[in-house]
Amino acid sequence: MEISVIVLLVSFVALLLINVPVSISIGVATVLAMLFTIDFIPAVTTVAQRMGGGLDSFALLAIPFFVLSGLLMGRGGIAARLIEFAKVLVGMVPGGLAFVNIISCTLFGAISGSSVAATSAIGGFMIPTMEKEGYDRNFTAAITVTASTTGLLIPPSNILIIYSLASGGVSIAALFVAGYLPGILVSLGLMGGCAIYAKINNYPVGRLPKARELVTKTFDALPSLFLIVLVIGGIVGGYFTATEASVIAVLYALFLSVVVYREVKVSDLPEIFTKAVETTAIVLLLIGTSTAMSWMLSYENIPQSISNALMHLSDNPFVILLTINLILLAVGIFMDMTPAVLIFTPIFLPVAVSLGMSPLHFGIMMVLNLCIGLCTPPVGSVLFVGCSIAKTTIARLIKPLLPLYAAMFIALLLVTYVPAISEFLPTYFGLYGQ
Template identity: 55%
Template sequence: MEIQVLILVFSFFALLLLNVPVAVCIGLSTVLTIASLGDVPTAYIVAQRMSTGIASFPLLAIPFFVLSGVLMGEGGMARRLMDFASAVVGRFHGGLAYVNTLTCMLFGAVSGSAAAAVSSVGGFMIPEMERKNYGRDFSVALTTTSATTGLLIPPSNIMIVYAVVAGNVSVAALFLAGVIPGILVGLCIMIVAFLANRKQAVGVSEKVPLGVIVRSFAQAIPSLLMILIVMGGILTGVFSATEASAVSVAYAFLLGALLYREVKLRDIPRILLKSAKTTAVVMILVGASQAMSWVLAFEQVPQSVSQAMLGISQNPVATLLIINVLLLVVGTFMDMTPAVLIFTPIFLPVVTEMGMNPVHFGILMVTNLCIGLCTPPVGTCLFVGCGVGKTTIARVVRPMLPMFAAMIVALMLISYVPQLSLWLPAQFNL
């Protein structure tokens, strides 16, 4: 058993260090490990596990939410949300920083994509903040970290992936559980922005008339309704989480093509192709990870890890701290989806043994891995932010460090105060 585990671990990390795509690393290391078992039909097992792994009704929501996110990104929603946020908080000292964070939270929530929030919101906000003396590097750091909050505020594809891997976990409960933690992370980042700019000569907008606030809110309402339609339909039983994803596509298309008129018919093939590419990557990851999960279960790795960690300490506080540190390290070199797929089967038995709610652990895991989206060498949001802001990672890291600290503070609160995640689902008996 130990030989197979060593083959799995070393082949996976060797391929990862060779810059092989993560899905291929997972698939090849799984094939090598199964082949080392001896008289086992390797090809059959891998093909069977991959096909059954993606044959899941909840996973059908992912391509639809991806498509609705692309439609939202191209349909002018970011600019309208930014105008609304600017009208509400832009007049305060350092107001553009709060506008940036709030817009990223709103757009990341309605689009379900952190990278889309960085590119869409950053394209508007980073040049404007630089023009008003915030500094380009600070603006990129703020946009990059703020965008990750959209993965906690529903709808969120990564929560669907976690629900499928964890099993018997309600997607609706996860969606509701992420609302308060997402807002908490955003507020922590805003506090850092306030402290960073309280003595700086940054631009302050004039007081916005009530009529402008009302008008900007009216223009933003159709975009904000996406969250209410999706969550309202799920919670009232009108449609399931999977059906909600199809509704979100129809609504996003109506907004972008008919109301805002920024999505043209000639854009549809390009949008569909972009969505298909993203979906294909996710599905390959899911399939390959399900095959790896079979190997882990066959070798009883989750049980071994659970016994080892509980052997180190029976204290839930210490165990959660160890898991958080491990996930923070994992997040620096592995993207969020494969990390959830690989480490959920390993860590979930540990925390459930301690009596932790799987919904709470799901939010903890997503919050933790959101930090990894902003860290090199794999930080997707960091690379997108540096590209949009035309700067380098080395220059962005320094202003980003206090924001990392704020996100870790929020992570610790989410980890050790379960009601931040579980209170809202409990109100709806989920």
């Protein structure tokens, strides 16, 4: 291995260990590695150019708008309405509140595009509510943490936009549609685990809702749920692109939050806009520095070396894909999703394609894999938020998380080895191959 690559890896890990922000760690490590190849000024200039080039994409314009729409929906009273809607759907089955938690997190995560926002908004209400009904607090927090990640598969999803950039242009519309069935599959897997747990622990069963209550709660939630229909329907129907859809999502979320639900005041908008700018800046800095590191690795032929090593590991595609998944799981434990997608897509995508996997299928597999990392220690952002809301510790959450990890891993294997789960809907809507 080249000395520059060793410097890159060692410096990156060392910077993370002393709590340097991930984006800064990636950028500094890349510059240090390049100093072993070229002089300081050319090294810094090259990194800056690669960062700028990584951000020079029209598709990335969708990210700030989807971030803003998510913040508006998060402050706009959406969570409470989705929870009430989920209650009338599944609250009467054994372990019904656990199902309500999962459905609410999935829907809110999909609408807001943020797993952290889903954990905060849904967990803030559901964790104490479920505890009052006799559910274990740690188990409740574990449900919230894992279920919140499913929203990253169901559009609008910023991470799928980033994968489109990293893969060289896989259709965002196709990726958006492809994420539905895998996201639902993960939710169903989590529900299965919760049903068994609820039966063993004899958790309470909710009452059957009255017809009028069912209609009322459904009607209250419809405006929020319509955002998904509006965005995806418009993209699939060819009325607008994903970037244009992000602007429409902002306008709709603004109208819903300020005019319809009246949960957001006009005086709150400057704060929300500022938060959206801050979040976008963090994401774009990650994209820029990760693109530079990815270029550095490609310059040193690391993707080709890893590809050759994997192809010589076994002649069995099952074994190679399992190995890729295990590596990505390990990466997800220690690295945020955005740099992981940008750095490792150029490394593993050629291997997957050589095995007959489509770039669309690989993207969904990769995002689902990294979703597991969001709820695993030591750096899982969603896990930390869930612990904070539940006022518990990571150590206490590990035991109830284990069966939920197992459910997510089984879903991952199904998505990996059954291409139709990811490819059926894009094919049905004529988006496959775009």
